[in-house]
Amino acid sequence: MPNKIRVGVVFGGRSGEHEVSLRSAESVINALDKSRYEIIPIAITRLGKWLASSEAENLLPSAVIEKADRRVAIYGDPTEPGLARFSVDDQSEGREKLDVVFPVLHGTFGEDGTIQGLLEMADIPYVGCGVLASSVGMDKVFMKRLFHEAGLPIVEYTHFLRTAWENDRDDLEHHVIESIGFPSFVKPANLGSSVGISKAVDSQSLRAAIELAARFDRKIIVERGVDAREIEVSVLGNDHPIASLPGEIVPQSADFYDYQAKYINDDGARLVIPAELDESLTREVREMALRVFQAIDGSGLGRIDFFLERSTGRLIVNEINTMPGFTSISMYPKLWEATGIGYSELIDRLIELAFERHREKSRNVTSYQ
Numbered sequence: 004m005p006n007k008i009r010v011g012v013v014f015g016g017r018s019g020e021h022e023v024s025l026r027s028a029e030s031v032i033n034a035l036d037k038s039r040y041e042i043i044p045i046a047i048t049r050l051g052k053w054l055a056s057s058e059a060e061n062l063l064p065s066a067v068i069e070k071a072d073r074r075v076a077i078y079g080d081p082t083e084p085g086l087a088r089f090s091v092d093d094q095s096e097g098r099e100k101l102d103v104v105f106p107v108l109h110g111t112f113g114e115d116g117t118i119q120g121l122l123e124m125a126d127i128p129y130v131g132c133g134v135l136a137s138s139v140g141m142d143k144v145f146m147k148r149l150f151h152e153a154g155l156p157i158v159e160y161t162h163f164l165r166t167a168w169e170n171d172r173d174d175l176e177h178h179v180i181e182s183i184g185f186p187s188f189v190k191p192a193n194l195g196s197s198v199g200i201s202k203a204v205d206s207q208s209l210r211a212a213i214e215l216a217a218r219f220d221r222k223i224i225v226e227r228g229v230d231a232r233e234i235e236v237s238v239l240g241n242d243h244p245i246a247s248l249p250g251e252i253v254p255q256s257a258d259f260y261d262y263q264a265k266y267i268n269d270d271g272a273r274l275v276i277p278a279e280l281d282e283s284l285t286r287e288v289r290e291m292a293l294r295v296f297q298a299i300d301g302s303g304l305g306r307i308d309f310f311l312e313r314s315t316g317r318l319i320v321n322e323i324n325t326m327p328g329f330t331s332i333s334m335y336p337k338l339w340e341a342t343g344i345g346y347s348e349l350i351d352r353l354i355e356l357a358f359e360r361h362r363e364k365s366r367n368v369t370s371y372q
């Protein structure tokens with residue numbers, strides 16, 4: 004029997020989406036085929052410590068963090084790619100090989116290109132988007148610029164730095180109201196899970212919304228608020244990606260799909276899969292999802308979120324998530340399930356795609372004489 008593929012599943016992380024990651028990772032670890040893969044769970048604490056557990060395979064991710072008795076680090080040295088282990092007293096205990104890493108991390112230091120950069124340095128294949136796609140996928144301003152450049156429909160927006168706001172609040176407020184009006188959505192440019200996002204309906208709520216967003220990022224984006232249905236499509240692949248059937252998020256109570264609705268209330272939102280759209284709109288949104296993925300040079304996976312404006316019937320691209328929620332009941336895998344790819348098969352494919360991308364990249368000449 005061939006050796007098992009050693010998969011490092013990285014989860015947790017220095018991110019507001021730490022808990023979400025634990026839940027995603029738990030699903031991934033449970034679903035990985037133990038006859039094909041050897042799983043090496045790697046937890047990153049909120050403070051950024053990397054931990055491994057000797058008995059991790061049987062533990063829930065949440066328990067891994069508490070019970071972990073070892074610290075680990077990724078080697079950035081491609082001649083010795085893998086994990087360095089340290090015992091509690093920090094004595095090195097040698098290196099452990101990793102064939103591939105699945106960074107099941109959402110938000111900062113995970114979905115934003117940072118861990119991808121580390122894995123590139125170490126020459127370890129990994130699941131999902133590369134450095135560039137991950138970081139533009141996190142930055143709502145640069146993401147919109149690329150979408151616009153690719154001819155994709157986006158919502159009107161403006162953006163500014165926190166320091167500019169602090170310099171002249173009156174002037175900026177005037178500018179935002181002039182260019183965007185009300186209602187508007189105010190967001191930290193780099194974050195996710197609706198953290199720091201609020202809807203502004205007048206001058207007072209606009210100011211409060213900007214102050215809130217400014218706590219989370221140095222860059223703030225304000226968008227025209229659209230009254231829309233929220234449609235999502237999953238994309239899978241590298242150079243020849245495929246798009247799933249679309250689904251719809253129907254927030255149940257809140258004003259919009261906020262953090263509470265996403266993760267706290269079990270009944271905060273309803274997923275309608277497939278979305279009730281006519282054939283031509285279904286085709287259009289799937290094609291557009293592939294263009295979005297390619298506009299940021301995506302690889303592996305991405306969930307593309309759209310607004311379907313009620314008044315005009317127009318599709319507008321909201322964003323791409325390069326490491327979307329990945330529990331077995333999350334939209335990304337559910338859409339694939341509805342399209343004919345089950346959860347475990349999806350994970351197999353993602354790991355294959357990680358190897359494919361790594362092989363493709365390895366063809367590049369890296370020295371020139």
Ligand SMILES: Nc1ncnc2c1ncn2[C@@H]1O[C@H](COP(=O)(O)OP(=O)(O)O)[C@@H](O)[C@H]1O
Pocket residue numbers: 158188190194195196197198200226227228229230231233259260261308321322
């Ligand atoms: N321009 C907008 N108009 C209407 N609703 C919006 C707008 N932007 C965001 N929202 C609402 O806020 C939610 C979160 O915004 P989003 O940009 O997707 O941020 P995140 O990256 O945190 O998911 C969306 O799912 C939607 O419900």
Ligand SMILES: [Mg+2]
Pocket residue numbers: 196197308322
């Ligand atoms: Mg979103």
